[in-house]
Each structure stands twice: as structure tokens, then as C-alpha cells.
Amino acid sequence: MTKKQTKADINFEQELWKAANELRGAVAENQYKDYILPLIFLKHVSERYQGRKDELVEAFKDESSDYYTTDSEEQNYILEDPDEYLSKNTYIIPKEATWQFLQDNAEQDNIKVLVDDAFDVLDDTLAQYRPDLKGILPRIFVKSQLTPKQVAGLINLLANPKLSEKENPGSDILGRVYEYYIGKFAIAEGSGAGQFFTPSSIVRLMVEMIEPYQGKIFDNACGSGGMFVQSLKFLQAHGGDKKNISIYGQERYDGTLRLCKMNLALRDLSFDVKLGDSLLQDKFPDLKADYILVNPPFNVSQWHPEDLPENDPRLFGPKEEFTTDGNANFMWMQTFWNHLSDRGTAAVVMANGAMTSNNKGEKNVRQFMVDNGMVDCIVRLPDKLFLTTGIPACIFILSKNRDGKDGEHRERLNEVLFIDMSKLGRMESRKLRVFDEADLQKATDTYHAWRNVNTNQDVTLSTSSRAQSRDAGSQYNNKPLPKNVTSSDSRGTSELYREANETTASQPYKNIDGFCYSATIDDIAKQDYKLTPGIYVGTEAVEDDGIPFEDKMENLKAQLQEQFAKGNELQQQILENFEKL
Numbered sequence: 001m002t003k004k005q006t007k008a009d010i011n012f013e014q015e016l017w018k019a020a021n022e023l024r025g026a027v028a029e030n031q032y033k034d035y036i037l038p039l040i041f042l043k044h045v046s047e048r049y050q051g052r053k054d055e056l057v058e059a060f061k062d063e064s065s066d067y068y069t070t071d072s073e074e075q076n077y078i079l080e081d082p083d084e085y086l087s088k089n090t091y092i093i094p095k096e097a098t099w100q101f102l103q104d105n106a107e108q109d110n111i112k113v114l115v116d117d118a119f120d121v122l123d124d125t126l127a128q129y130r131p132d133l134k135g136i137l138p139r140i141f142v143k144s145q146l147t148p149k150q151v152a153g154l155i156n157l158l159a160n161p162k163l164s165e166k167e168n169p170g171s172d173i174l175g176r177v178y179e180y181y182i183g184k185f186a187i188a189e190g191s192g193a194g195q196f197f198t199p200s201s202i203v204r205l206m207v208e209m210i211e212p213y214q215g216k217i218f219d220n221a222c223g224s225g226g227m228f229v230q231s232l233k234f235l236q237a238h239g240g241d242k243k244n245i246s247i248y249g250q251e252r253y254d255g256t257l258r259l260c261k262m263n264l265a266l267r268d269l270s271f272d273v274k275l276g277d278s279l280l281q282d283k284f285p286d287l288k289a290d291y292i293l294v295n296p297p298f299n300v301s302q303w304h305p306e307d308l309p310e311n312d313p314r315l316f317g318p319k320e321e322f323t324t325d326g327n328a329n330f331m332w333m334q335t336f337w338n339h340l341s342d343r344g345t346a347a348v349v350m351a352n353g354a355m356t357s358n359n360k361g362e363k364n365v366r367q368f369m370v371d372n373g374m375v376d377c378i379v380r381l382p383d384k385l386f387l388t389t390g391i392p393a394c395i396f397i398l399s400k401n402r403d404g405k406d407g408e409h410r411e412r413l414n415e416v417l418f419i420d421m422s423k424l425g426r427m428e429s430r431k432l433r434v435f436d437e438a439d440l441q442k443a444t445d446t447y448h449a450w451r452n453v454n455t456n457q458d459v460t461l462s463t464s465s466r467a468q469s470r471d472a473g474s475q476y477n478n479k480p481l482p483k484n485v486t487s488s489d490s491r492g493t494s495e496l497y498r499e500a501n502e503t504t505a506s507q508p509y510k511n512i513d514g515f516c517y518s519a520t521i522d523d524i525a526k527q528d529y530k531l532t533p534g535i536y537v538g539t540e541a542v543e544d545d546g547i548p549f550e551d552k553m554e555n556l557k558a559q560l561q562e563q564f565a566k567g568n569e570l571q572q573q574i575l576e577n578f579e580k581l
Helices: 013-023 029-061 072-079 082-086 099-104 111-129 148-158 173-184 200-210 226-237 254-265 329-338 360-371 437-451 493-500 521-526 533-537 549-580
Strands: 215-219 245-251 271-275 289-294 340-351 375-380 393-399 415-420 460-462 506-508 516-520
Touching: 013 029, 013 148, 029 072, 029 082, 029 099, 029 111, 029 148, 029 173, 029 254, 099 111, 099 148, 111 148, 200 226, 200 289, 200 340, 200 375, 200 393, 200 437, 215 226, 226 245, 226 254, 226 289, 245 254, 254 271, 289 329, 329 340, 329 360, 329 393, 360 521, 375 437, 375 533, 415 437, 415 521, 415 533, 437 516, 516 521, 516 533
Parallel strands: 215 245, 215 289, 245 271, 289 340, 375 415
Antiparallel strands: 340 393, 375 393, 415 516, 460 506
16 A cells, blocks of 8 residues: 655644745734734635635536526626625625736735724624634734735735645644744744643644544644644534534634634634633633644743632642643643543643652642553654744643443543654654654554453554555544434444444554553553653564574674774775875
């Protein structure tokens, strides 16, 4: 089978760098994205409107179409009917708010006014149908120091097909552009390491491992909304219905929250995302989510745990023993656990230091989580998956369905699965590593086999049959779920998953040296509650070539002596050449 390669997260750096140069000197580096992303959003919404309009015009000419008509009045009536566009997740956009209008007028002296006016018109248009989107497009061009020439240059650069949703359907362009500017100008941005858009390699791994088919999905450090976007893609790839998922999110920065709303609006998702500091201002205190997918800021210090109430329901114990001002990593963990439903699962990107930290406030939480059966799986990630931070990362999977009573997963309260992916992935560029399909499949199959219900004590591990059943154009691994799947289906998602994926080859789950190991709580306690996978998975076994060690040594010795002799000959020859000079 030909190995399918994962598309890199960034492939238009040159165009984005040119766009940044148009802003240089007039806009602070940490604000580049605030000018570029709203324009891209307007472009995408406008492209959708024009695309739907073109479809209708073509349908008027097709005699086999229900829209076929030569009556100009009827055609105009259809073209101006909002429902014809809403049914395709788009809206009728007034001419002055279209991308074509901005392109046509880019060289006008009042282009800054035209852009801000276009934002106002589009904002009002969207708010008619989605009141929660009001305010996502602020007037920022007129009051900026940008010249009309710079704005015109920016519009012309963003007209590049690489930045077109029409030319790149399904790409998270907004999120990828956001990551580029955050990474390129991280120092000016002033954000702590880890507060970044999460690359699709990591998000896909998390989504495929915990399988968010239906229910409430929560990300209380939601950034640009990439976790939600990838969850939707996963659902659609399995024949699911987005009406069966509910999206909740919280984000600390207003500009980033606006971007998240743009991302979700483009996909016609119903959502509730709020502004606030999730650690100190939990905007969803009563929410219990079925799935949490989150990449919180790593290693945040001085986050003021003293401001937490003594009886904060998220804390596992006394505040002075289960928090530390030096690092918020495990306050995040307690927050996620508190927001899980009775059968919920969370996938959390975390700095590697969280697996071993001996700080009292952190280790106490980690030990409590292990002893109380909260940790399901730990995945070590390779380096260079993030363009924006060099901090080594891992994934914690926390779960409340470890008792085996849901009929979908086996009882595993006394076990934790460790997976070491540090040697997987390929370098897409000098700075960026991505996972291929085989890498994602290896990790997700291992976790599902270890976790899922089966009739034997060994857990079935799917092999290449899942890859073979993959649709050629799909990013995801499995055949669609049955069409009768609904949020009220009495069968569990794992049962549906098994029904939808009839494998032709399987083998029992086994610990694999250097890759995976199922450890007991006692095993972990003996390691002082350190959760680094390398401690447990050991070193990958080297294949024996059958040559006795003594013979290998004799051969190596002979080769070395031969090389020494050649070296002496070359040295003598060089000296003789010098004598001749």
C-alpha cells in the first residue's frame, strides 16, 4: 500500500511574509494577524456567496435541474432568496462587502474607509442570522497608520489562490495563518510558550484517539478553534451529523476569540464560546463535557492561585497542597477533570515536564490522578511538531469510563498505557515535523485495542485493514458510521465503531519494546509517579542477524586494522609529496 503523506500545516510562508512586509512600519508586529485574518475571513465568506450564486446561474441553464428556467424575473427572485444560500451555509453578501468589490477598488485613495465599511456591512449581515457573531469584524483600518498603497498591496497579495478556500477546500487556512504570524513574531506577541494554534498532526492524533462522535465537546483554551474544526472533520468522515455535537469554548484573548468565531461560523457550527481566564474565571462552572480536546498554555507562572476560593470544586484537596504559583499545568488538569461528564474523556497537550515534576503542588496532583485511576494513557511526542515553540510536549488522556461499566471499554482502573511516538513522524521542512497516516494509525490502533471491550483478556489490535478500508480522499481512518446513528442511540460509540469497521486481520495487543507498555499503578508508584513513557516502554529491540558476537568482533578488528594501514600509507604519501616541493 502506498503511504499517504499528511499535508504540512504551512505551505505559503512566502506569501504571508510579503503580506507582513506590507504592514511593516505602520503596524506593530504582534498586530499583523489582526489586519490580515479579518480580510481572509471576508474573502472566504464572499467566495462562498459567489460560488453558490454561480451554481444557481448554471442550474438555470440545465434542463434536468429543478432550477431550470428562462424567466428572468424568476431567476432574480431565486438569486435574491436568502434561503437558497442559507441551505448551503452561506449568506447573500451586499456588493460593497464582497472581496471582488475590494479588489476592484484597491487602488482608490479611500480604500481604508471601504475596507472598514465592508467589515461593518458584513458584520451586520451575519448578525441577522447569527447574533453571536456580532462584533467579530472591528473597524481598524481607518484609524491605523497604514497608507492606501499598503492596504492595496495587502489586498492584492491576499488574492493569491493559496489563500483561497475555493482552491483549498477543507484547509484550516485561518488557523494556519494565525500560527504563522504567532510563530514568526512570537517575541513581539509576548505570549507564553504553548499559547499557540495546535498543528493538525497533533490535533488529528488527539481526535482519532478519543473519537468524539456525539455529545458535548469542550476546549477551555480554544484559541483559533482548531480542535473544533478537526472534530467536525472527523465526524463528517464517519458519516456523523454535526447536529449531534455541541461546542463550548473559552479563550482569554478577545482577538483570538473573534478568530475562533470566524472559524466556526465558516463551518455553520452551533457554539457557545466565551471570553475569560479559564483558571480564575471559569465561564462554564456547571458544564460536564463528553469530550475535552485542549492545548492549554504550558508552564504558566504567577497565575495567582491565591485568588482561588478555598472550596473551589475543581481542587482535589487543600489549595496549598494542590496548587503552585510557579506552574499552572496541574491546575489545568484539575479543571479538565472537573468538567468531564460521568463517561467523559479528555485529551490534553502538555509540556513534558508535567510527567516528572517534583514540585509539591504538581506532584501531589499527578500522584492523586494516578492513584485514583484518572490517567488512561500518556503519549510522548517527537520534537519540532510545533513551529512556534521548542518545548517538548506530550499528550495526557484522562477518562471517567475506566471502570468498564459503559459496555464499550474494558475495566482498566489499575492500568495506564504508555506510548512513545518520539521516533515517529517525518521532517516536512528543516523546522517542521508531521505525522504520516501510518504514524497516526499505529498510535490510535494501539490505544483503541488496549482500551476497547473484547471477549478475551488480550485486546484486539487492528492492523492494515483499517487503512485499506479508508476512502481515498478522507483524512480519517474508518468507514462511515451507520446512517441511523443519533445522539440518543442506545448502543455505545465503540460498538458502532466496531460495526462500521469490519477488519479482516487482527492480533492481540502486546507490549512493544520502545513503543508501548501497559503499566500497573504499582509499576508507576515504584517509579515515584513519573509518567515518562521511556521509563516503561524501554528500548526498541534490535533484530538479531544471527552472526555470533565473537565473529563480529573479529571482522570489525580486521576492518579497523585495514583502515589504519591505508591511513599510514596516505600519511607517508603526503610527506613524500611535501619533500618534492
